[in-house]
Amino acid sequence: MTTPFRPHTLLVTAAILIKKDNTVLLAQRPEGKTFAGLWEFPGGKVEVPESPEAALVRELNEELGITVQPEKLEPFTFVSEDCATFHLLMALYLVRDWEHDPIGREGQTLAWVPASELGNYPMPKADAPLVPRIQALLG
Numbered sequence: 582m583t584t585p586f587r588p589h590t591l592l593v594t595a596a597i598l599i600k601k602d603n604t605v606l607l608a609q610r611p612e613g614k615t616f617a618g619l620w621e622f623p624g625g626k627v628e629v630p631e632s633p634e635a636a637l638v639r640e641l642n643e644e645l646g647i648t649v650q651p652e653k654l655e656p657f658t659f660v661s662e663d664c665a666t667f668h669l670l671m672a673l674y675l676v677r678d679w680e681h682d683p684i685g686r687e688g689q690t691l692a693w694v695p696a697s698e699l700g701n702y703p704m705p706k707a708d709a710p711l712v713p714r715i716q717a718l719l720g
């Protein structure tokens with residue numbers, strides 16, 4: 582039997598920020614939010630009438646205080662996951678070039694993580710397939 586799609590598909594964009602030493606940025610969801618304590622890739626919901634790229638540029642500035650030029654967002658992959666009350670469609674972009682040092686502007690703890698250690702950080706279920714893909718990319 583196939584899993585029925587939820588009536589509401591939530592479009593989310595997120596960034597895999599890669600530093601020159603090949604570590605990747607994870608942000609820990611703060612207390613009070615859904616999935617508090619889990620580690621995720623920074624990003625968020627695409628709002629009408631934003632493009633996915635505009636939404637990600639906005640979210641990265643709001644959450645981390647960094648400035649990213651839209652043309653520096655490199656499409657990587659997506660995840661499609663049936664969640665409890667919605668269906669998540671999350672577009673992932675690689676980002677290697679930004680201005681300012683990322684800080685957790687919304688109370689998130691940040692961690693720069695080598696690809697080989699991503700599996701040590703508990704993540705939302707939807708993110709599980711991303712770990713081997715990032716490890717294949719970064720070695």
Ligand SMILES: Nc1nc2c([nH]c(=O)n2[C@@H]2O[C@H](COP(=O)(O)OP(=O)(O)OP(=O)(O)O)[C@@H](O)[C@H]2O)c(=O)[nH]1
Pocket residue numbers: 593594595614615616620621622623624625626669671705706707708
């Ligand atoms: N940014 C981000 N969101 C993710 C990831 N994995 C994942 O399942 N999500 C889900 O995608 C949605 C992202 O929305 P959001 O980050 O803007 O959510 P929010 O904090 O504004 O609102 P919320 O408190 O309702 O979750 C959430 O349901 C979040 O749990 C991820 O790696 N990065």
